[in-house]
Each structure stands twice: as C-alpha cells, then as structure tokens.
Amino acid sequence: MKTVNPFRQLFAGLTLTAMTLAAPAFAAETVNVELLGERGGAMEITLSQDSIVAGEVTFQVSNMAMDTPHEMIVVKLDGAGQQFVVDPASEKVDEAAVNALGEVSGLKATETGELTLTLEPGDYALICNLKGHVTAGMVVPFTVTAG
Numbered sequence: 001m002k003t004v005n006p007f008r009q010l011f012a013g014l015t016l017t018a019m020t021l022a023a024p025a026f027a028a029e030t031v032n033v034e035l036l037g038e039r040g041g042a043m044e045i046t047l048s049q050d051s052i053v054a055g056e057v058t059f060q061v062s063n064m065a066m067d068t069p070h071e072m073i074v075v076k077l078d079g080a081g082q083q084f085v086v087d088p089a090s091e092k093v094d095e096a097a098v099n100a101l102g103e104v105s106g107l108k109a110t111e112t113g114e115l116t117l118t119l120e121p122g123d124y125a126l127i128c129n130l131k132g133h134v135t136a137g138m139v140v141p142f143t144v145t146a147g
C-alpha cells in the first residue's frame, strides 16, 4: 500500500507559495511613455512616472500622434537641468555628443515599442530627436534614485 506523508506535501505547497510571493520583488519597473503632438505644432513626452529606483526598467512607448512619426531616446545627463544643444541646420541634438543609452526609433503614428535598460542613479532625459521635435517640446527629465 502506497503511503503519502501529508506534512511533506504541505511543506512543498508552502515553499511554492513563498516563491510566488517573493517574485514581484525582482520585477522590473515599467514606465509608460506617450509621444504626443503633430508636425508643425507643440509636441511633448509624458511619463507615467518621472523617477525610479536604480535597476532594470522597461519603457513602454506609444506614439499617440494621428500622423506624425516619433521616437524615444534615453540620454544620461552630466547633471540635473543640463540643456541640449540643438544644431540650427539639422534641427536635431547631436547624438554623438550626448550619452545616449538606447532608443525606440521609427515609431509611426499609433505604433508602440519598448526598451529595457538597467539604469544607475543619476539624471536622465528622454527625447525625440526627429527634426525639430526637441525644440517643439519633446524633452522630459527622468531621475533614477539610489533607493
């Protein structure tokens, strides 16, 4: 006759529960990023949260425009309030001159994309560097704290 130790089964069940409960502590942060505005008008980037604790973060990026492409570039700043220099000829920030860590590029109107990065504490900015878009308002500060 086969016997089953009920305590052993209970213990196995508790262990599984403990692992399930612990899992969210390791989950990455998610920041929802909306790219807003149409060609020729005001544009902006809005964030579901403008600060996270250092570690892995996923930017879920949505181009909310009706017919204007956008992108999102994550830039590490030298310090809070650092201003971007927009070249008057190209109407863009020189990406080689800034510390760009990653991007979701080429989002047509209504398209979405995502980018996962591991960020250390510091000051960052998210920009859309399509021609004229930073000047039109597509730059927003983002802070990563030590926690």
Ligand SMILES: [Cu+2]
Pocket (backbone or CB within 6 Å): 035, 043, 069, 070, 071, 128, 129, 130, 133, 138
């Ligand atoms: Cu844009």
